[in-house]
Amino acid sequence: MKKINVPQPKWGWRQLSPKFLPFADAATPELPLPRLLRLSMFQWSVGLAMVLLVGTLNRVMVVELGVPTWLVALMVSLPILFAPFRALLGFRSDVHPSFIGWRRVPYMWFGNLMQFGGLAIMPWALFLLAHDTTNILAGYFGGAVAFFLVGAGLHTTQTAGLALAADLAPPKVQPRVVALLYVMLLIGMVGSAMILSALLEDFSYRRLAQVVSGAAVATMILNLIALWKQEPRNPSRTHPSKERPSFMQAWREFTQGGQATKLLIALGLGTAGFQMQDILLEPYGGQVLHLSVSGTTFLTALLAGGTLVACGLAAHLLGRGVDPFQMSAFGGVAGVMAFIVILLSAPTHSLLMFRIGTTLIGFGAGLFMVGTLVAAMGMAREGYSGLALGAWGAVQATASGVAIAVGGAVRDFISGFAMQGALGQGLTSVFTGYGFVYFLEILLLFAAIIVIGPLTHSLREDRSESSKFGLAELPG
Numbered sequence: 001m002k003k004i005n006v007p008q009p010k011w012g013w014r015q016l017s018p019k020f021l022p023f024a025d026a027a028t029p030e031l032p033l034p035r036l037l038r039l040s041m042f043q044w045s046v047g048l049a050m051v052l053l054v055g056t057l058n059r060v061m062v063v064e065l066g067v068p069t070w071l072v073a074l075m076v077s078l079p080i081l082f083a084p085f086r087a088l089l090g091f092r093s094d095v096h097p098s099f100i101g102w103r104r105v106p107y108m109w110f111g112n113l114m115q116f117g118g119l120a121i122m123p124w125a126l127f128l129l130a131h132d133t134t135n136i137l138a139g140y141f142g143g144a145v146a147f148f149l150v151g152a153g154l155h156t157t158q159t160a161g162l163a164l165a166a167d168l169a170p171p172k173v174q175p176r177v178v179a180l181l182y183v184m185l186l187i188g189m190v191g192s193a194m195i196l197s198a199l200l201e202d203f204s205y206r207r208l209a210q211v212v213s214g215a216a217v218a219t220m221i222l223n224l225i226a227l228w229k230q231e232p233r234n235p236s237r238t239h240p241s242k243e244r245p246s247f248m249q250a251w252r253e254f255t256q257g258g259q260a261t262k263l264l265i266a267l268g269l270g271t272a273g274f275q276m277q278d279i280l281l282e283p284y285g286g287q288v289l290h291l292s293v294s295g296t297t298f299l300t301a302l303l304a305g306g307t308l309v310a311c312g313l314a315a316h317l318l319g320r321g322v323d324p325f326q327m328s329a330f331g332g333v334a335g336v337m338a339f340i341v342i343l344l345s346a347p348t349h350s351l352l353m354f355r356i357g358t359t360l361i362g363f364g365a366g367l368f369m370v371g372t373l374v375a376a377m378g379m380a381r382e383g384y385s386g387l388a389l390g391a392w393g394a395v396q397a398t399a400s401g402v403a404i405a406v407g408g409a410v411r412d413f414i415s416g417f418a419m420q421g422a423l424g425q426g427l428t429s430v431f432t433g434y435g436f437v438y439f440l441e442i443l444l445l446f447a448a449i450i451v452i453g454p455l456t457h458s459l460r461e462d463r464s465e466s467s468k469f470g471l472a473e474l475p476g
Helices: 033-039 042-064 069-094 105-131 133-168 171-199 205-227 247-255 259-275 281-287 293-319 324-348 351-379 385-419 431-452
Strands: none
Touching (some): 042 069, 042 133, 069 105, 069 247, 105 133, 171 205, 171 351, 247 385, 259 351, 259 385, 281 351, 293 351, 324 351, 351 385, 385 431
């Protein structure tokens, strides 16, 4: 029979250049794009948990259930208590003994179980708070346990997941893989917020319990898909008889020379500089610039949009050899400019300046976080990426939680004095408290830039050109 040649379509995904497909250049023969995207789905489960805890359940417990605000704030902050242990957790996944040959999978699995368990307990705690006043203490206790389990689970899953991505990705594409994982977290948060908002439009306690239970099932499914056949088994590396260093030995080696310590200090300062405004930006828009609820809600989209643009730019620049420390410093500069613009928006009554400043905050934070995460990954010894990424996550999460709490307290404290006239007639304004916090954030970002500066020089001789991190000098 004569062979018939079927004409191929002229256009299709295969005909598109990789430069038109975001993060397509992060794929390699060792880690193809479908497998990389499947692995990154663990970030969706993390984003879902974050939105559910900080957004949905936070509001429901305060408004609908009448739980005291201080108690809700305490519950929301419980996951932060686990954050400092991320470095130890990452190290334990580096040296995990196993006859099977897995290092990261057990930690991602148990993190998944903790997330699922916390979300499974949550509906019962909410039921006790809403309908059983005789067991109100049991409701408080159940809610606290649920929040802690979900927080511990997401920290465990994210630390081991990032370490697994670092294990699988060749060094030359690790920066782009990191940027992709950060984007997937944002997509998970935005998508979860939209889905939860739609599901809870007709609110009832029964519907809320169904949504939370559904989130538990979705978490299990997402993490199972992400984990399936990802980590290759290597029993020779994980055999229990193999000699392993202690955590303190590994930590001393990681921080030897002071470069890792400076990076973590800069990370803490910069994270605090960007996150202190987290719960103040929307109230500032409403009280100072008189934005509507719809107008302040749009600020979240501007922040996320700025961060997504920064992640795409970061992947491109890091792939071309830009130094991650330099990029982090530029992110700090963008943050300084953002807060200056936001401060100037009040006396000029410019909504445009306020929105530009909000977008710049997201842009600067994206550059700073991706840059410091890539730098931490680059400092890890071979086989010990969990320790480095765990240390990064511990400092970032702890600094973020502390900064948010301090920012709210400082704003209330300064505003109270200002409105009483204790700071002078010229500062008797609702703007004063916000302005003080934004000025403090500018100082923190300047401090982070000062700490980062010398790192762009100190590692010049230590970096290999094959890593494609390329160390350019920080402009004077």
